[in-house]
Amino acid sequence: MSDTAEQDEKRSSQERRTAALKEARRALWRPGFHGTIRERLEWLTRTAPQLYDVDERADVYGDRIVTALEERTAGLLGTEAAAFFPTGTMAQQVALRCWAARTGDPTVALHSLAHPEVHERNALSQVSGLRPVRVGSEPRLPTAAELRDFPEPFGTLMLELPLRDAGFVLPTWEELTEVVEAARERDAVVHFDGARLWESTVHFDRPLEEIAGLADTVYVSFYKSLDGFGGGALAGPKTLIEEARTWRHRYGGMAFQQFPTVLAALAGLETELPRLPDYVRHARVVAAALRDGFAAAGLPWARVHPEEPHTHQFRVWLPYDPDVMAEAAVRQAEETSVMLFTGAWDRGGPGLAFTEVTVAAAGLEWTADDVRAAVADFVTRLPVG
Numbered sequence: 427m428s429d430t431a432e433q434d435e436k437r438s439s440q441e442r443r444t445a446a447l448k449e450a451r452r453a454l455w456r457p458g459f460h461g462t463i464r465e466r467l468e469w470l471t472r473t474a475p476q477l478y479d480v481d482e483r484a485d486v487y488g489d490r491i492v493t494a495l496e497e498r499t500a501g502l503l504g505t506e507a508a509a510f511f512p513t514g515t516m517a518q519q520v521a522l523r524c525w526a527a528r529t530g531d532p533t534v535a536l537h538s539l540a541h542p543e544v545h546e547r548n549a550l551s552q553v554s555g556l557r558p559v560r561v562g563s564e565p566r567l568p569t570a571a572e573l574r575d576f577p578e579p580f581g582t583l584m585l586e587l588p589l590r591d592a593g594f595v596l597p598t599w600e601e602l603t604e605v606v607e608a609a610r611e612r613d614a615v616v617h618f619d620g621a622r623l624w625e626s627t628v629h630f631d632r633p634l635e636e637i638a639g640l641a642d643t644v645y646v647s648f649y650k651s652l653d654g655f656g657g658g659a660l661a662g663p664k665t666l667i668e669e670a671r672t673w674r675h676r677y678g679g680m681a682f683q684q685f686p687t688v689l690a691a692l693a694g695l696e697t698e699l700p701r702l703p704d705y706v707r708h709a710r711v712v713a714a715a716l717r718d719g720f721a722a723a724g725l726p727w728a729r730v731h732p733e734e735p736h737t738h739q740f741r742v743w744l745p746y747d748p749d750v751m752a753e754a755a756v757r758q759a760e761e762t763s764v765m766l767f768t769g770a771w772d773r774g775g776p777g778l779a780f781t782e783v784t785v786a787a788a789g790l791e792w793t794a795d796d797v798r799a800a801v802a803d804f805v806t807r808l809p810v811g
Contacts, residue, residue: 439752440770446759453765454712454797456788458653466655470686473693484685488671495688498695499659503644504635507667508659510688512679514621514647515546517660519554520673521643522582524666525615526556531581533557535609537568539591540584541619565592569601570608583609585641586619587626588737594622594782596736599630606640616640621647621658624699625737628706642666648687651702651738652694653786655687701787705738709785713740715794716783719801720744738785746808748772748779754807755781758800766800 444460447453458466474480478491485492492510500508511517526532534550536543538560542550550556561576562568567589585605588594597605609616618641620626623634630637638644643662648654660670674680713730720728729743744751751771759765767781774780792800 439749439756443752443756443768443770446756447765447768449763450759450765451763452788452791453759453768454789454792454800455768455784455786457768457784457786459649470690470693473697474689477692477696478689484683485688487680487682488684491685491688491692495691496659498692499646500661502634502695502699503638503646503661505638505644505661506664508661509667509670509674510657510659510684511674512657512681512684512687514541514619514645514658515549516674516677516679517645517658517670518542518584518617518619519549519556520670520677521617521645521660521662521666522550522556522584523554523673524669525582525617525642528666529581529613529615531579533559533578533580534582534584535559535561535568535573535576535580535614536584537561537586537589537592538563539565539589540586541590541621542584544591565589566595567597567601568605570604573605573608573612576612579612580614582617583614584617584619586621587623587637588739590622590739593731593741594735594737594739595732596626596629599632602630603640615642617642618644620644621650622737622739624651625702625706625739628703629736648691648694652691652698654690654694657684657687657691698786702738704790705785705787706735708790709735709738709740709783711794712783712785712789712792712797715797716742716801718794719798720805722798723802723805725805738789740783741780742767742783743774743778743780745777746779747777750809751779751781754804757807758804762803764800764803766797766804 447460496508496510522534534556536558550558559580562572588596606616623646626637627634645658645660647658649656713735717730727745731741748771755767769781771779771781
């Protein structure tokens, strides 16, 4: 199959999955970004007046409502300051190049599955002149021992919390503090890629400001867990954030007006952030029910990873090709109006597929029995033998 034909087939599959989700009576996850433009605008129009004075003059180049969001974010994370960025890719390049200038070392130590290594087309080196080096390849965060034994110096340690491409995994609090201490022993600064840091409080059993306080700078996203329109923030010491604002301008991130995205971020902080602990706890109920359901169905092999989710997101692995899994998921939604697996299925190896499961507002309505029943029905759509 040609690349063009493969892309067309993938696009068709995505459109069919989106249509099935829209028509489904029940779905384990209904992400806001699947909504229509009208639906997203209507949601913002309903929500915004409760959160901010919408009669205030709109922002111009990062003032007014943007400043309010930055101050709110810094307060939540316990940092001196924060700066709004249109993308996390930009925010983290800026943070890391600012630290490189301060430390005199452009080397950034990060996991091989970290977002810049997997999803950003080598931006750290190609755009910002940084030198990424990989610490660890196991599906977990680097350990203190791995940092202490690393054979070359580095100026900054970047930790993605949670590590999405390992299954949204987090270290224990003790492991995290030991890793940070090991970096300090090597005179390195620590930056957290905390795109999904908001939901880590349950696993760590610590408040946000204590978690963020371990790092020198922290990036957080306003859409990955908070269901906003986009954007994120870089938080840290006032002097570094002021420098980051200069680089934001140089990188083209000084947009003229950003109030729709900022309003959506404020809405996420107000409505989704307080609910994340409930999502995390219920994700553990859903994960256990999925395991039980697959075991009861007699599948030869099935995995939920982590067995007890660290956040409200985790992975399900099954011994079939991705296209088989995708077809079964969509058929279940089309035929029963119940959609158990909303996300795409990816190849994890020969005859092995995985998908990401997210438990948010819609998922809270599912009991363990609901999940087990949906699994039993889903399995009937898989090939036998």
